[in-house]
Amino acid sequence: MPGRQVRFSTENTFHSPLPQLSWSNSSATSSSGPPTPPTPPYADLPGPTPYAPRRSYTDSVVKKGHAHGLLAFSDSPLLIYDMSLHPSLISTHYLGVSSAGMLEPAVSPPQPSISISTPYLPWSIAVSASNGLYVTVSDVLTSLYRSLRINVTPAEFTALGTEKLMRRATASYTQRYxxxxxxxxxxxxxxxxxxxxxxxxxxxxxxGLSSTGSADVWQLYIS
Structure with a gap:
């Protein structure tokens, strides 16, 4: 586009842009991808509380065909998550939300892998179970971040189709850095x-996520 310089990179990097965004207690980030954290990066979420939560959710039981309460689509979701930032910055305004919920099944019935789609992206986001059994809430949040950190190729950028959309994507990139x-x-x-x-x-x-009618395909909502 005239007047704007758009950069593309052939290397996909996932490390955090700011030091405080890195995984806790992890080794140095390598260029081959993000380190695997030994503990969930959501330790700052409030733990169990004797007070009633302002909005309740079920930790262990997810209604069949629904996403976990931490992931369920809502106009006021339980988690405050800017997907352009590392998941360690996730926060919540609600009492009673604990980090233990991050290790629970993301959807019901539990699935070994799921696919997340949105009309705003030409790609679907694949999520696999890190525990080898079922996709967890943490798996979903981490996969969203990692997938969105993948570099766009010149061909993919051109495939946006209109100069207006290319300008908007470029403006988003400029604002981000x-x-x-x-x-x-x-x-x-x-x-x-x-x-x-x-x-x-x-x-x-x-x-949040909502069911598409298929147990392993879910739709992502953003704002």
Whole structure:
């Protein structure tokens, strides 16, 4: 596009743009991909409380054909999650939400793998069970972040089809790395170029998942 320089990279990187976004107690990030955390990165979520939660959800029992309460589609979801940022920054306004819920089945009936789609992306997001048994809430949140950190190819960028959409994706990319100005990682994020998350045109707030009628295919809602 005239007047704008769009960068593309052939290397997909998943490490965090800011130091505080890295996994807790993990080894240094390698260029081959993100480290596997020994413990869930959601330790900052509030633990059990003697007070009644402002909004309840069921930890262990998910209604058949529904997503876990932490992932279920809602206009006011339990988790505050900007998918352009590392999952360790997830927070919540609700009492009673604990980190233990992150290890529970993401959907019911539990599935060894699921696919997440949204009309805002030309790709589906594959999620596999890290425990070898069923996809957890943590698996979903981590897979969303990692998938959206994949670099966009020039062909994929052109496939947006219109100059207006290309400008919007470029503006999202520019805003994303400009936000880091003055912080460690600014230059690196700029040089890495456009990523899949930029195709969301700045609408990166997680609103939840809903069933498509298939046990292993779920729709992602964003705002």
């Amino acid at each position: 400009t936000w880091l100005k003055g912080h460690c990682g600014y230059t690196e994020e700029q040089q890495q170029g456009v990523k899949r998350v930029d195709f969301l045109m700045g609408c990166t707030q997680f609103r």
